[in-house]
C-alpha cells in the first residue's frame with residue numbers, strides 16, 4: 366500500500382471527508398433515492414458541505430496554537446480549496462439546474478433576495494483567496510498575501526448570514542430552522558476569535574502541552590549519582 370504510506374492519516378481523513386458529499390450525491394443519483402425536491406436538496410447539501418469545509422479550514426490555526434501540532438497548518442489550503450470547490454458546485458447547481466442559465470432571471474433573483482446577495486458576495490470574495498492560495502502567489506504578494514487572506518474574517522460571517530437568511534428564520538425570536546446556522550455561527554465566531562493575534566498569544570502560553578508535558582530541563586530532577 367505505497368499510496369497510503371505517502372499520505373498522513375489527517376490527509377486521508379480530509380480527502381475522504383471532502384469527497385464523501387459528492388460520492389453520496391452520485392450514489393443517490395444512480396440509485397434514484399433523492400427527495401421529492403432534488404435540486405433544493407443538492408443546493409442545500411453542497412452549501413452545507415462548503416461552509417463546513419470553510420469552518421474546518423479555520424480550525425487549523427487554533428489547533429496549532431493550542432496543541433503545537435503543525436500538520437493542520439499544512440492542510441489549511443486543501444480545506445479552503447475544497448470549500449471553494451463545493452461553493453462552485455453549489456453556484457453551478459443554482460445557475461444551471463435551478464435557473465436553467467436564464468441570466469436575466471438569475472440577476473433579478475439575486476437583486477430581490479438578500480440571502481442570495483450574501484451568498485454571491487461570499488462566493489466572489491472566495492475567488493481571490495482560492496486563486497492566490499498557491500505558493501507562487503504567496504511569494505509574489507509578500508505581505509499583501511496575508512492582508513488579502515484576512516478576507517476570511519468577512520467571508521465566514523457572510524457565509525453564516527447567507528445560511529441563516531436562506532432558512533427564512535428569525536434570529537431574534539429563534540423561529541424557523543435557525544438552530545443549525547446559529548451553531549455554525551457560534552463555532553465559526555469562536556474560531557475567528559482564536560485567530561486574533563492577542564488571543565492567540567494568550568492561548569499559546571496556556572496551551573495544554575505546557576501543562577501536560579514533562580517539567581522544563583531546569584526543573585527536572587537530577588539523575589541519582591552513582
Ligand code: HEM
Nearest residue numbers: 408409412413415416452456459484485487488524528531
Ligand atoms: C452566487 C452564490 C450563491 C448562490 C446563488 C447561492 C444560492 C443558494 C440557494 C438557492 C440555497 C438554497 C436555499 C433553500 O432553498 O433552502 C442556498 C443555501 C445555502 N448556501 Fe448558498 N449560494 C451561494 C453561495 C454560497 C456560498 C459561497 C456558500 C458557502 C461557502 C453557501 C452556503 C450555503 C448554505 C450553508 C446553504 C444552506 C443549506 C441548508 O439549507 O442546509 N452558499 N444557497
